[in-house]
Amino acid sequence: MTHWKDILQDSITTATELAQHFSVDSTPLEHVLATYPMRINSYYLKLIHSVDDPLWKQAVPDPAELCDTVCMEDPLGEENLSPVPNLVHKYPDRVLFLIHSECAMYCRFCTRKRKVGTARMQINEKSIGLGLQYIQEHPAIREVLLSGGDPLLLSDQRLDDILCRLRAIPSVEVIRIGTRVPCSLPMRVTKDLAKILKKHHPLYINTHFNHPRELTAEAEKACTRLADAGIPLGCQSVLLKGVNDTHKTLGKLFTGLLRLRVKPYYLFQTDLTRGTDHFRTHTSTGIAIMRKLIGNISGMAVPTFALDAPGGNGKIPLTPDYITRSGTDLEFLNYLNKACTYPENGDPI
Numbered sequence: 001m002t003h004w005k006d007i008l009q010d011s012i013t014t015a016t017e018l019a020q021h022f023s024v025d026s027t028p029l030e031h032v033l034a035t036y037p038m039r040i041n042s043y044y045l046k047l048i049h050s051v052d053d054p055l056w057k058q059a060v061p062d063p064a065e066l067c068d069t070v071c072m073e074d075p076l077g078e079e080n081l082s083p084v085p086n087l088v089h090k091y092p093d094r095v096l097f098l099i100h101s102e103c104a105m106y107c108r109f110c111t112r113k114r115k116v117g118t119a120r121m122q123i124n125e126k127s128i129g130l131g132l133q134y135i136q137e138h139p140a141i142r143e144v145l146l147s148g149g150d151p152l153l154l155s156d157q158r159l160d161d162i163l164c165r166l167r168a169i170p171s172v173e174v175i176r177i178g179t180r181v182p183c184s185l186p187m188r189v190t191k192d193l194a195k196i197l198k199k200h201h202p203l204y205i206n207t208h209f210n211h212p213r214e215l216t217a218e219a220e221k222a223c224t225r226l227a228d229a230g231i232p233l234g235c236q237s238v239l240l241k242g243v244n245d246t247h248k249t250l251g252k253l254f255t256g257l258l259r260l261r262v263k264p265y266y267l268f269q270t271d272l273t274r275g276t277d278h279f280r281t282h283t284s285t286g287i288a289i290m291r292k293l294i295g296n297i298s299g300m301a302v303p304t305f306a307l308d309a310p311g312g313n314g315k316i317p318l319t320p321d322y323i324t325r326s327g328t329d330l331e332f333l334n335y336l337n338k339a340c341t342y343p344e345n346g347d348p349i
Contacts, residue, residue, distance in 0.1 A: 004188040008104060008153075010042040018060065022051050032061035036275060037117040039106045044184050047213060054211045054243040057279075058107055065108065065275035073114045075272040077312030084130040086123055090312050094143035097131050098123060099162055101149045104185035109238055109276045111308075116149055123149070132165050139171040147178040153185075156192055163200045175200060178236070180208040186222035198229040206234040206265060210244050212252040220260050227261040234265035237303065239286050240279045247292035254293070254301040264303035269318065272310050283307065283318055291320040295335025 012018050015026035015033060018040075029038075040048075040059045048055045074080075078088045078096075086098035101121040103110075115121040135141050144166055151159060166172050177197075181188045182205075197203055205226060209215065227233055235257050237244070244250055254264040267290075270280045290305045306315045325331040330342040 001187070004185055004190070007041050007043050007187060008185060012040045012045060013038055015061075021045065022048075024051060028063045029061050032063060032065050036061065036065055036108075036113060037106055039103065039117065041104055041185055043187070043218070044105050047216070052242075054249075055213060057240070057243050058109070058210060059105055060108070062108065062278060064278040068275050068277040070277045071272040071274045072310070073274050075274075075310050076111060076308055077310070078112075081312050084134045085127045086121075087131040087134055089134075089138075089141075090314065093140055094145065095135060095141050096145045096147055097135070098148050099128060099131075099146050099151050100154050102153055103148070103150045104153060104181055104188070107180070109240060109270060109273070109279045111271045111273050112149075113273050113275050121149065128162060132162075132169070135166070135172065136169050142171060143174040143176065144172055145176040145178060150179050150181055151177050152179045152181040152188055152193070156190075156196055159193075160196045160199075163196070163203075167200055174202050174204065176204045176206060178206050178208075182207045182219055182222040182226070183209045183214050186216070186218040189222035189225050191225065194225045194229040194231075197226070197231060201230060204232050204234065206236050207262065208236055208238075209253060209257060209262075210237050210240060212249065212256050215253070215256045215260065223260040223262055233260075233262040235262050235303070236266045236268060237264070238268045238270055238279075239281055239289075239305075240270060241281050243279070245281050245285055245289070247289045250289055251293055251297050251301075254303065255297055258298065258301045264301055266315075267303045267305045269305070269307040271308055287318055287320050290318075291335075294320065 012021070015029035018024060018029065019026045038061050044059060048059065050056065081088045081090050083089055088096040090096070101123045102117055106117050110116055135144060163175065166175060223233060237253065239245060244253065250267070257264055267286065269283055269286055270276060286305045293302055305318045307318055308315050322332045323330065324333060328344060330344055332340055334340050
């Protein structure tokens with residue numbers, strides 16, 4: 001079996017290389033790549049069936065990325081919420097800690113599109129040390145989310161070292177890892193990696209699948225290996241125009257994830273990241289999709305549809321409206337649009 005590092009090394013990063021596999025005009029792509037990098041490893045490349053299919057749109061630059069006049073460089077205000085480099089402290093009891101600057105594939109809709117995979121994202125031993133020191137000095141922080149880039153692209157030894165240093169901080173109770181590796185480079189999830197992660201419980205992983213065609217045999221093997229190591233798995237998907245913006249596509253994705261022991265956790269409205277406006281749907285699209293999913297697939301397979309509010313204002317659930325009247329009785333519609341009532345007890349709050 002080919003080593004994951006070799007697969008990563010065998011990545012397309014230029015328009016000329018892409019044109020060797022697909023019939024495309026490389027000139028417009030080169031203009032995009034001058035601002036936003038591309039990396040498509042050989043595993044994910046084989047999943048792309050044709051130009052402009054749902055996986056192509058996630059991986060291949062689009063000239064529309066340079067025509068975005070609506071969105072912003074740092075939509076979630078992360079830089080203003082960073083007391084030390086590469087650590088975001090938005091919520092009182094948890095922090096986002098960026099520990100790697102690269103990904104197995106550079107998603108065209110990435111929230112950190114401004115810097116991931118570029119020289120603008122500097123992560124080194126000094127920044128890691130400053131982050132760990134900040135967490136140590138703020139005992140209210142009980143949960144740490146490791147992200148990047150992708151933390152699982154670190155070597156086993158480097159990742160284990162960072163996890164050990166986090167576990168040595170008494171106030172840190174829970175560690176979460178955000179990674180797209182089970183989707184974009186599943187062979188990275190080796191037996192050795194699973195053993196390392198298992199040492200650091202309670203540890204959770206939120207991964208990222210957007211389309212049912214990404215649920216390959218290799219992805220299933222990676223998720224199974226992590227689940228068998230006792231790691232609870234969640235998935236944070238993004239609602240993307242032309243990729244997964246139908247209830248049939250997302251229903252198939254979410255039920256497929258559940259079969260892999262991955263709980264659909266969030267379905268995010270696309271962030272206001274500069275270069276991604278062409279992916280954004282109207283929020284009513286997502287709400288309508290959720291209305292069609294609820295009751296028609298297992299509740300375990302239904303994520304929370306949410307918007308990460310611009311400026312670092314946090315995640316806001318966007319839910320279908322079922323309540324039609326509130327009084328002595330609660331009147332509402334069920335998932336079949338049938339009118340129902342529930343007798344209330346006591347006075348409203």
